[in-house]
Amino acid sequence: MKRVRLKEFFGFWFLRACFGTVVLALCVILCDIIVKGHGRISWEFLTTAPKNGMTEGGIFPAIAGTFLVTLITAVLAVPLGMGCAIYLNEYATDTILNRAIRMSIRNLSGVPSIVYGLFGVILFVQMMKFGTCVLSAGLTLGMMTLPWTITSSEEALKNVPKSYRDGSLALGATKWQTIKTNVLPYAVPGMLTGTILGLSRAAGETAPILFTGAAFFLPHTPGSVFDQFMALPYHLYIMSTQHHAITKVRPIAYGTALTLIALIFLINLSAVIMRYHLRKLKTE
Amino acid sequence: MENCKIIAQDFNFYYGATKVLKNITMRIPENKVTGIIGPSGCGKSTFLRSINRMNDTIVGARGEGRIVLDGRNIYDQDIDVVDIRRKVGMVFQKSNPFPKSIFDNVAYGLRINGEKDKYRIEEAVAKSLKDAALWDEVKDRLHKNAFELSGGQQQRLCIARALAVQPEVLLMDEPASALDPTATLKIEELMQELKKQYTIIIVTHNMQQAARISDFTAFFMLGELVEFDMTTTLFTKPSKKITEDYITGRFG
Numbered sequence: 181m182k183r184v185r186l187k188e189f190f191g192f193w194f195l196r197a198c199f200g201t202v203v204l205a206l207c208v209i210l211c212d213i214i215v216k217g218h219g220r221i222s223w224e225f226l227t228t229a230p231k232n233g234m235t236e237g238g239i240f241p242a243i244a245g246t247f248l249v250t251l252i253t254a255v256l257a258v259p260l261g262m263g264c265a266i267y268l269n270e271y272a273t274d275t276i277l278n279r280a281i282r283m284s285i286r287n288l289s290g291v292p293s294i295v296y297g298l299f300g301v302i303l304f305v306q307m308m309k310f311g312t313c314v315l316s317a318g319l320t321l322g323m324m325t326l327p328w329t330i331t332s333s334e335e336a337l338k339n340v341p342k343s344y345r346d347g348s349l350a351l352g353a354t355k356w357q358t359i360k361t362n363v364l365p366y367a368v369p370g371m372l373t374g375t376i377l378g379l380s381r382a383a384g385e386t387a388p389i390l391f392t393g394a395a396f397f398l399p400h401t402p403g404s405v406f407d408q409f410m411a412l413p414y415h416l417y418i419m420s421t422q423h424h425a426i427t428k429v430r431p432i433a434y435g436t437a438l439t440l441i442a443l444i445f446l447i448n449l450s451a452v453i454m455r456y457h458l459r460k461l462k463t464e
Numbered sequence: 465m466e467n468c469k470i471i472a473q474d475f476n477f478y479y480g481a482t483k484v485l486k487n488i489t490m491r492i493p494e495n496k497v498t499g500i501i502g503p504s505g506c507g508k509s510t511f512l513r514s515i516n517r518m519n520d521t522i523v524g525a526r527g528e529g530r531i532v533l534d535g536r537n538i539y540d541q542d543i544d545v546v547d548i549r550r551k552v553g554m555v556f557q558k559s560n561p562f563p564k565s566i567f568d569n570v571a572y573g574l575r576i577n578g579e580k581d582k583y584r585i586e587e588a589v590a591k592s593l594k595d596a597a598l599w600d601e602v603k604d605r606l607h608k609n610a611f612e613l614s615g616g617q618q619q620r621l622c623i624a625r626a627l628a629v630q631p632e633v634l635l636m637d638e639p640a641s642a643l644d645p646t647a648t649l650k651i652e653e654l655m656q657e658l659k660k661q662y663t664i665i666i667v668t669h670n671m672q673q674a675a676r677i678s679d680f681t682a683f684f685m686l687g688e689l690v691e692f693d694m695t696t697t698l699f700t701k702p703s704k705k706i707t708e709d710y711i712t713g714r715f716g
Contacts, residue, residue, distance in 0.1 A: 274523055343560035347622070350518060351573035351629055352550030361576060362562060 213437050220435030229399050234419070235429055239436055244401040245314070245394070245409030246443065250383045252318025252405065253325055257382075258375050260322075261329025265371065268330070269337040270359050289327035294387040296324040301391045315405040317393035321382040328381070332374020336367045369458040376451035380444045386413040396422075412440040469494040469633060469663040470515060475529035477510055479522070484510050486687045487529075492680075497655055497664045499678030499695065501671055503715070506684040508667045509557075512635050515665065516552035517545045533633070550577065553631035557638040559618040561610035561625075566593075566602050569610045569621055573629035588628055596624035597654050616647025623654065627662075634658065636666040640673070652677050671711055675699050683707050 224238055231237030272278045300320025310316045340363050348358040386394075395408040396418060402409045419433035420426070470492040477485035485507045492498050500508040510519065517538060519525045530537045538548050561569050570589040579585055589606075593599040598620040602613070610621055619639055626634060636655075640648040655664055655677055668674050674681050675695060682692040683702075691698060691707045702708045709715060 341560075343556065343558065344562055346518065346521065346556065347560045347562060347625075348572070348576070349521065350516060350549055350554040350556075351576065351625065352546050353573075353576040354546055357576045361572070366563060 210441075213434060213441060216431070217434035217436075217438030220431045221438060225435055226439070230397065230432075233425075234397055234423060234432070235425060239410075239412070239415060239432070239439065241398050241401050242410040242412045242415040242436065243439065243443070246383055246412045246440075248314050248402060248405075248409065249318045249321060249389065249393075249411060250379055250447075252315060253321040253382045254379055256319055256322030257325040257329050257378065261326050261375060261378075262333050262371055264326075264330045265333030265337060266359065266364075269334045270355070270363070285327045285330050289331060292387070293324055293385050294390075296320055297388040297391050299323065300388055305392055311406060312391070312393045312408055313406045314393055314402050314409050317389040317409070317411075318405075320388045320392045321385060324385065324388055325378045325382045328378035329375045332378065333367075333371040336370030336374060337363065339370060340366045369455040372458070373451045373455045376447060376454070380447040380451075383447065384413050384440060384444055386411075386417050389414060412436060412443065416440060467494040468492065469533070470665075471530075471532040472511075473530040473532065475511075475514065475527065475531055477507070477514055477519070478526045478528070480524040484687050485514070488689050490682060490689055490692055492663065492665060494663050495659055495661070496679040497659050497666060497677055499674035499681045500665065500667045500684060501669075501674045501681060501710075502684035502690075503710070504669075507687040508684045509637055511684065512637055512665060512667050513554075515633070515635055516549050516554055518549075518554065520545060550629055551631055552633040552635060553626035553629065554635040555619070555622050555626055555637065555639045557641055559615065559622050559642070561613070561618050561621050564610060565607045566610050566613070566621060567606040570624050570628050573625060577629060589624075592624040592628040593621075595627050595658070596620045597650065597657075598624055614647070616643050616650060619643060619647070619651065620654070623651075623658075627658075631662065633663045633665065636664065638667055638669055641669060648673075671713075683710060685710070 226238060226243065227240050228238035229241050230239065268278070268282060297320060300316060300323065304310050304316035304319050305312055310319075344362050344366070345358055348362040349355070353361070389411055393408055394411045394414040398408060398410050416433060416436045419429050419436060423429050468491045472488045472490045472492075475485060475488040476483060488511060500512065502508045513519045514527055515531060515533075515538075517527075519527065527539050529539070531539060533548070533551065536543070562572060564572070567589055570592050571585050574585050574588055579588075590599065590603075593602060598617060601617060602621075605612075610618065613621060619642075623634075623639075640651050643651065652673065655666070658664060659679075666674075666678065678695050680692065681695045681698045683690045683698065685706065691702060691704050693703070698707065699711055702711065
């Protein structure tokens with residue numbers, strides 16, 4: 181009996197230590213960025229362009245660029261991803277081909293983002309002749325996000341009990357009516373959450389936009405989708421490794437990092453809020 | 465025998481390569497309760513789900529032969545399953561209300577069938593809830609979530625939902641197996657009322673229940689229809705030894 185208790189004691193403390201380590205690591209990163217970055221954040225920092233060889237001024241073009249690119253990513257990845265997930269989960273039959281497709285989609289979400297960057301250069305920048313611009317970068321990020329949105333949307337659809345579908349079909353509903361009125365309303369909150377998390381991941385990516393449209397420095401925001409743009413993650417990369425006076429611009433780098441984290445936090449928070457409201461709406 | 469609503473003729477059913485129903489031939493009378501009994505895995509639920517083609521949703525499932533409803537073989541190529549399922553309603557073993565309000569649950573079938581008139585929907589919902597003996601318990605909270613109802617109430621809600629589209633046949637797959645005796649009794653009483661308007665086919669695990677509520681009883685075993693007769697005859701003078709063994713509890 182004592183041995184069992186001892187084992188439980190160690191097991192429990194082992195799990196607690198795992199949890200503690202993770203929390204500690206997260207806290208250190210977050211605290212470091214907040215402590216060193218918060219001093220830099222001001223209204224001016226958020227709303228003006230960089231000045232004097234990017235040693236002064238703000239990061240507004242980068243914020244606007246990231247925003248625009250993420251918007252294009254969403255336009256591509258959200259409808260396509262959800263539609264694809266609905267097809268795969270509701271209509272596709274269980275054949276070897278479909279299983280292979282599904283497995284490929286899962287595998288694609290594990291492909292390094294730089295590979296998507298290369299793919300984007302060849303497809304959008306060169307073959308489709310969009311050039312390096314917001315559109316090419318947004319589409320590239322969209323391609324990268326798709327496997328993610330499809331997989332998480334499919335999971336959300338799988339969570340809708342079969343009894344809802346059977347109950348609806350048994351009342352004489354067609355398959356599409358069943359999906360539209362008795363599956364999607366319950367799956368959409370989960371689908372959106374997964375999708376938005378995918379978008380926030382895309383917003384923080386550097387590699388795919390590196391070759392497809394992000395610029396080292398621009399004094400203004402892009403005027404059309406065919407312009408180059410600055411983006412927060414790429415700006416951060418430049419400020420922390422490529423700038424000619426790295427130590428001098430370190431505070432700007434920290435400020436950029438904090439802004440990026442805050443932006444991603446906001447996107448994720450919006451997912452949580454949206455899910456909460458949709459759930460409430462559906463169960464009332 | 466009385467008027468036949470449904471006639472199965474040499475009906476076979478397969479899940480992949482496994483044959484689960486063998487040459488079922490059976491005439492199901494109109495406006496009666498027909499009980500189907502038999503040990504687990506005998507194919508009674510599969511047969512029930514063949515009558516509204518709900519088995520179509522299972523990958524690799526295949527029916528062969530004929531099930532004739534009002535003179536038409538529902539396994540014909542040109543049959544629209546949606547029409548069949550409107551005519552043949554179903555109540556599932558586990559009550560499956562949708563996560564909507566009580567009202568919306570009952571109105572669901574009407575709405576998907578294109579009914580838009582608010583007044584007519586309200587009327588039909590009230591009538592269906594009354595027919596399912598649930599009206600008095602829910603009339604003051606129609607817009608509350610259906611999940612707030614008790615298990616027995618949820619099952620009667622599912623019956624009301626099935627009745628709302630005015631089917632002609634009602635299939636019930638062990639509708640009371642998860643309910644307590646009081647709730648079960650309510651459902652059984654309800655069925656006696658409903659059979660005046662509907663042809664009811666009920667699968668049950670419980671032989672006493674079959675004896676109590678059904679006019680005709682079919683005994684299935686290993687995918688075959690062993691015996692089918694008036695309930696009183698089947699339970700008192702079964703013509704086959706194996707039926708007698710089953711109903712006297714010698715196996716099962």
